[in-house]
Amino acid sequence: MSTIHTQRDCGVYVAGGVYTIIPPFLAEICNDRVRGVLGSTLVLFCNLGILLAFTFGTYFDFYMTPKFVIVMTILCAILLFLFPESSTVLLKRNQISLAEESIRFYQNLKNNSDFELLQAEMTKLKSTVKGGNSGKSSDNSFKLSDLSTGAGRKAMMIGIVLAMINQLSGCFAMLQYTATIFKEAGSSMSPNMSSIVVGLLQLVGSSVATLLVERSGRKFLFIVSSVGIALGLITLGVYMMLKSSGVSVESVNFIPIVSFSFVIFIANWAVLNLPFLVISELMPENLKDFGQSFCMVVLWVCSFITIKYLPLLTESLGMHGTMFLFSGACLSAATFIIIFMPETKGKSYEEIMAVLR
Template structure:
């Protein structure tokens, strides 16, 4: 038995790990509620008696309501890393409740569209921060055996939040949906007060000699776990992070930096230009315009339930099949389903009214086994710890910029290219994603960041490249520890 296997057996989670993870993942559910509000909310705003009311004369306002949260998320994504370094994960998650709750209250109280858009920007801002902070916290508190499960938990709770809103949207108006939307945020902020902070951040901030790190680990581990060994690993991690120095733009010349940067941003581009957020934001309208025989809101709920099931299934197979296989399957699923959707609109064959819901179920299943969770995961798996902050921040901001472009311009794209042309455009981009993964994305299953650096540097040992700047080239050899 290897040393790592032996250490893993002596490191078991306590009940606090699950409670803390679920509490932190309420931020993901809040993000899902923010994403999911538009599908039932926009049709509700269009109903007679709504104040304000969407009409054919203010369609541009509709696109702003749908897409404005992505602008807030772009800013939040950029600020999440610095806030995490400064305040620590626990305080940031507690603080996330403020913009989420204020945003939902503004939407609920709105008598005009301006307040709704401001509320959407605020909830989007909090969602952008949560993209990096909540998964980081789950990874930091977990043990190696459950790290993959908790790592995919973020996408699962986002989908639960979307389903939560669509199910309740069957019964209540957009204003009540806003009140319902703030419930996960309240649970998150209050519950997080009682949870331990990230041991990784505490070690970096206070060192081993303080009691904070040991106290946090004692709460997060079972009584028979080897706390001393884990403390030593965290101490080594903090030392190596300090030796690596700060990131500089000049380091983008290194293949083990620019390749993760390129891969990260291209995967984020392909994730958003699959059209996923345009589909989610306007799902109800898509079914209504398609002439489906089923109630559009019921169809929306079925698709969202499929998303939850798909991400859970993906979590169970990701460590068996690997990242590349699932990305390829995801891209192929996008290409086929979007191409068929385009054909449906091109043929205008109403006898095929069942086709949109079948295609979109397969589309969201394809997304959630691959391009949903994997781009966020793979960044941490291929990027050296000292470059993780800048690479992740750029990738997150670029992701939300792409999301804004797609959601804001979705109606304009359909007007310029017809609806079938818009779906064929997304299908073509998804086909290009398959080529990119085959040519440039390495398999990360079972590999440490150290091993990924060797692949990018094409060396047997990172030591071969340490003559130029030894501090900057040091890497973390412990695959079970992930730095802040």
């Protein structure tokens, strides 16, 4: 179990930059109607990789997993050379013809009949990247004053909250206690097998998010995910509180595994899956680099704090108190999302900025 967790945690922390680079890149290369589906695939494939790591660690030699990862990483690096830069970056460099070629490539505009679509995309892109066709990038350079503007301030506030709840929901930290929770439920599964089950739950949950993100919208999924996590944690907390108080709970000892499984499943609908996508959608053009990076720093700092001090919390508050604390954070986040977070489904950059202002 510890070996598998070590592999997973190292992969997550070393590849942290991926969560900063991929979401804005996907937002730049796709059109508005499929932005959510493509953006949600980041965590979907991360969960697939985690499940494969758990499976390889259980059924194959220890060195099989790093060998597989090395081969896949090299293959990915080679394939990336075949793809053009995003049209947004090219237009900022005043490389208009290359920007048009990039749009044609990523949106499959190969025929002459697609010329009007191409021009529409270029017009929209030029209105987003101010000064893009004049060779000037100063309008889009980051300044501290950008954080005090309406759109910039709201985008950073929402991004920071989404990054924080991704970790303060306790889901990532609870994964460290998978074997303990399964044991509480009287499960006879080995730690490695229980990890595979959790990996499968994460994959299925993130698949649901990919299917629903352009149907139900980001805001709805975040609300359902946050409230669902809170209800699952409250149920788990009540069970643990009754058990620690000496109440007989043997007849309902299935509650820990059911609650934990539900929490992991529903968390992947949005709280663990969609922050990266929504943050990249909300950030104004001049805040994209700084804002996305800063929010990811906040996320990983919260990750360190929750995992580092979870044992201290459980010792001070008890496991049930810790569950109640995490559930409170989720309900607070759900309230914030209802009040402040705009829906970005199907909206263009200009429409999102208008809502934020």
